[in-house]
Amino acid sequence: MKLFRRLLLVLSVATAVVGILRFGGSGKQRVTTKQGGWRGYEPTK
Amino acid sequence: MIGVMGAGLVGAAVVDMLTAHGQAQVVVSDANMAVARHLAVRASTKTSQVHASNVGDMFATNLVVLACPAPHAKAARKLLEAGVSVVSCSDDLDDTLAMLDLDAVARQARQTLVVGATMSPGLSGLLVRVMSARFSTVDEAHIAIHGTAGPACAQQHHRALTGQSLGWHDGDWLRRRAGSGRELCWFPDPVGPRDCYRAELADPAVIHQALPELLRVTVRMSANRRDRLTARLPMLTPPHAEGGVGALRVEVRGWRNDARHVEVVGVADRVARVAGKVAATTARQVIAGGFASGVRVLGDDESPNATLIDELVASSVHLHEFVGSVLG
Numbered sequence: 001m002k003l004f005r006r007l008l009l010v011l012s013v014a015t016a017v018v019g020i021l022r023f024g025g026s027g028k029q030r031v032t033t034k035q036g037g038w039r040g041y042e043p044t045k
Numbered sequence: 046m047i048g049v050m051g052a053g054l055v056g057a058a059v060v061d062m063l064t065a066h067g068q069a070q071v072v073v074s075d076a077n078m079a080v081a082r083h084l085a086v087r088a089s090t091k092t093s094q095v096h097a098s099n100v101g102d103m104f105a106t107n108l109v110v111l112a113c114p115a116p117h118a119k120a121a122r123k124l125l126e127a128g129v130s131v132v133s134c135s136d137d138l139d140d141t142l143a144m145l146d147l148d149a150v151a152r153q154a155r156q157t158l159v160v161g162a163t164m165s166p167g168l169s170g171l172l173v174r175v176m177s178a179r180f181s182t183v184d185e186a187h188i189a190i191h192g193t194a195g196p197a198c199a200q201q202h203h204r205a206l207t208g209q210s211l212g213w214h215d216g217d218w219l220r221r222r223a224g225s226g227r228e229l230c231w232f233p234d235p236v237g238p239r240d241c242y243r244a245e246l247a248d249p250a251v252i253h254q255a256l257p258e259l260l261r262v263t264v265r266m267s268a269n270r271r272d273r274l275t276a277r278l279p280m281l282t283p284p285h286a287e288g289g290v291g292a293l294r295v296e297v298r299g300w301r302n303d304a305r306h307v308e309v310v311g312v313a314d315r316v317a318r319v320a321g322k323v324a325a326t327t328a329r330q331v332i333a334g335g336f337a338s339g340v341r342v343l344g345d346d347e348s349p350n351a352t353l354i355d356e357l358v359a360s361s362v363h364l365h366e367f368v369g370s371v372l373g
Binding site: 036037039040041043 | 179312351355
């Protein structure tokens with residue numbers, strides 16, 4: 001039983017770590033003018 | 046009178062663009078006549094009459110847009126021999142190469158065959174030509190695409206991840222295994238970054254025809270693990286009715302003011318919508334006499350490239366340029 005509880009604890013901690021690594025800080029940040037990015041393009045005449 | 050073969054997503058976009066510009070008569074045919082009839086009824090306006098008809102009636106038109114699934118080469122030859130100009134939307138490599146060989150047939154018939162008038166190929170070559178105006182000399186063009194138009198296009202892209210990818214490399218054709226050569230390509234929003242791989246697509250053949258001075262031309266297509274794993278199998282699930290928002294990314298490298306220079310221009314939009322606009326704009330220019338007789342591709346120095354790109358921009362094809370970060 002003790003082993004089973006430890007296993008559950010390890011699994012839950014591992015899941016939490018994986019979740020943080022995968023989704024932590026993945027919020028989309030807007031690219032500012034200074035950083036560059038995609039702009040409208042006017043073909044050269 | 047303009048004929049459109051294929052009443053799928055691209056064919057419908059072609060018809061919509063033609064009627065929006067006041068084309069008086071358009072004839073549509075499709076393997077499924079019910080679909081052609083439905084499109085004809087939907088697209089007809091007070092000023093533009095759209096008729097559903099069988100394939101035989103295409104020979105009575107001035108120009109036919111081939112927006113049906115590949116192959117197009119056989120139909121294009123028959124139409125040219127009957128004195129009808131052709132605009133092809135095929136993106137199949139073998140089909141494109143076969144059509145590029147029809148120059149003598151087209152010249153003899155004094156008609157025009159425009160090969161690859163879609164988003165890719167087509168708009169890709171046009172953008173390379175337009176972007177080259179900002180360079181002293183251009184020597185490399187690297188194309189990446191994401192997304193598909195209708196189900197036929199999705200199946201073509203599924204097949205493109207197998208076989209051999211064609212690339213122009215220092216004066217010679219280089220064949221590499223399709224599905225190899227992963228590269229992370231950034232497309233305009235909302236598509237963003239995608240892993241892209243070599244694919245059996247027609248862009249290098251068409252762009253080399255348009256700009257033979259280029260030393261390197263490559264094409265890559267976005268794919269995920271499942272796409273690559275199942276590429277050699279039949280499609281496991283039927284393709285979507287429409288692929289949704291896709292994107293095209295054109296990277297041109299060359300020299301400007303004695304320094305190496307790179308520019309990246311892209312489009313993110315529904316693939317069928319852009320392909321239809323490119324094909325319809327090209328068709329209108331062929332009718333207006335903008336193209337000489339023979340086999341033509343978008344971006345070659347004898348095509349009305351400036352007019353084409355202006356009309357496309359005016360018809361809400363939004364071009365984006367990638368601007369790097371400002372240092373300091």
